[in-house]
Amino acid sequence: MTARGLIIGAPRSGSGKTSVTIGMLRALTRRGIRARGAKSGPDYIDPGFHHVATGLPGVNLDSWAMSPPLLNALAASAASDADLLVVESAMGLFDGIPGTLGRSGSAADLARLYDLPVLLVLDVSGQSQTAAAIAKGFATYDSDVRIAGVVLNRLGSERHRRLAGEAVEKIGLPVVGAILRDPSLTLPERHLGLVQASEHADMIAHLDRLADMAERSLDLDAIVSLMAPLAPSDADFSDALNPPGQRIALANDAAFTFLYPHIAMHWRNEGAELVPFSPLANEAPRDDCDVCWLPGGYPELHAGKLASAGNFRAGMQEFATTRPVHGECGGFMVLGEALEDADGVRHEMLGLLGHSTSFAKRRMNLGYRQARLLSNCPLGRASDVIRGHEFHYAQITTPGNDEKLTDLADGQGNPLGAAGGRRGHVTGTFFHAIARG
Structure with a gap:
């Protein structure tokens, strides 16, 4: 068995990727689907939320820090034990470091390498039709990175949803989610990022609130239909860190x-x-x-x-x-x-x-x-x-x-x-x- 997958991307940190990812993972898991989360780049906190939301360990997929064979091995391992793999981007979708092609550490590297579609999460607070210009920029910036759908986040009203959504769909991108502003869905943060999943006494209740949001505000069936098979080849764990002892x-x-x-x-x-x-x-x-x-x-x-x-x-x-x-x-x-x-x-x-x-x-x-x-x-x-x-x-x-x-x-x-x-x-x-x- 190998999973189908997609990448959750955004223009920047703070756009709502983590809440969308966790909400989706939890909602899919509640439906009886073996969904698994992954994180592009070196973030060590979000995989903990993915684990709690799904019951399956999260994984980092880092195109800079991991050699291509090791990256493939970890992606294949995650895909072999799940129906769906949701890869959450770190920072903005294309954010990485200059260097060898395909080894920038960005989520866009993973989209190119595995031909995974991208679900673009846009924080549209303070804008409406301009969201379409941003979405179009993402859709045309790199022909090897395919934007398959858009989620509008932090909407203020139904009119706000209609103005932004119609503009995005006019450029040919489907809007598969529209999330109203709701401060109760925000995860607490501190100096290194989110407060860890293991430190929340009511974490399952909070994850279920996010899942309820996903069921209410995302077209989960449409999002699943956008996913593509993930079947990495040339996998090899030889560049993994060896155990330091028995x-x-x-x-x-x-x-x-x-x-x-x-x-x-x-x-x-x-x-x-x-x-x-x-x-x-x-x-x-x-x-x-x-x-x-x-x-x-x-x-x-x-x-x-x-x-x-x-x-x-x-x-x-x-x-x-x-x-x-x-x-x-x-x-x-x-x-x-x-x-x-x-x-x-x-x-x-x-x-x-x-x-x-x-x-x-x-x-x-x-x-x-x-x-x-x-x-x-x-x-x-x-x-x-x-x-x-x-x-x-x-x-x-x-x-x-x-x-x-x-x-x-x-x-x-x-x-x-x-x-x-x-x-x-x-x-x-x-x-x-x-x-x-």
């Missing part, structure tokens, strides 16, 4: 959540066991594990509790004397000497690396990263190139004296200098690893 102690709670679904899936498929533990519950990694992984998340929101978790701190220090420990982004911050929270309060962290970080002195760090490893570590072997992504507001206030772990460059290969840290068995980086380069 039994991996994985920090997993509200402070440590950002592990890409495709990485966890591949590690398990390769025979590794993921053994979760909660630093916020003062748990330490189990002694029968052979490596410990601290993923990113929101330790800056829980710094005081982490600082007082004595069993966690002692267990991590003992573990690191004999076995590898790796931290990414938030995990990297916790491995350091101290973390300053948003109020400027300094909290002692694990001290397994020598740097200190601050969330009070904020500066956004965002973009793709290419990292050449300077030594063997849980990410790979010395001289391996790892592709990943960095997105955080914290910054290093005290660099420490540890060995650097990587030679870092941005997505276009511009050098950023040596980065990360290594001390004994302990390593860390501010970037999230996605795949081997």
Whole structure:
């Protein structure tokens, strides 16, 4: 079995793609259809919503960070276990980085590669017929990217719907959805994007409200009829990140959540066991594990509790004397000497690396990263190139004296200098690893 799919795109972030995608996925799942969500690019929050909405794990499909064979393998895997695959675009449909053709990281790359139709979500607040000009621009910008239908979002009235909808249909694009403004459908946000699905006490109720909206405001049958078969070939997982050990102690709670679904899936498929533990519950990694992984998340929101978790701190220090420990982004911050929270309060962290970080002195760090490893570590072997992504507001206030772990460059290969840290068995980086380069 292989799925039929389409891409949900928009001119920009904030147009309503996520609400439309989640509402569609939940509504289709309630109809008994095996629908699955995917996210173009490196976003690690939206796949969690896709998972809760459908019961099937989400997946990232990133044309920059993933080699074509790995991208095909992940797309084929997702398509083999679903009837319908809905791919949510990151940012605007064509937004990516300049470089090799087809490897910009944009959702448009996926539309070209897999010949998937695009459902264009337009936020028409503050405009009416002008929506048609925007839609026409999308329809003609790239002949290899097919806009198959339009959803009008944040309409103010029936008259507003009629003016915008008739103008769009006049240029030959079907309007398959019209959504009235409704603040109750908005998902809460914070500094790294949406508040995660796992943190909502009433998440299922909210997803069902979005599904009710989709049933009411979208022509789901027409949208399904627009979908095209997805059958990638030349698939190969050889560029996936290898499991760093046989039994991996994985920090997993509200402070440590950002592990890409495709990485966890591949590690398990390769025979590794993921053994979760909660630093916020003062748990330490189990002694029968052979490596410990601290993923990113929101330790800056829980710094005081982490600082007082004595069993966690002692267990991590003992573990690191004999076995590898790796931290990414938030995990990297916790491995350091101290973390300053948003109020400027300094909290002692694990001290397994020598740097200190601050969330009070904020500066956004965002973009793709290419990292050449300077030594063997849980990410790979010395001289391996790892592709990943960095997105955080914290910054290093005290660099420490540890060995650097990587030679870092941005997505276009511009050098950023040596980065990360290594001390004994302990390593860390501010970037999230996605795949081997």
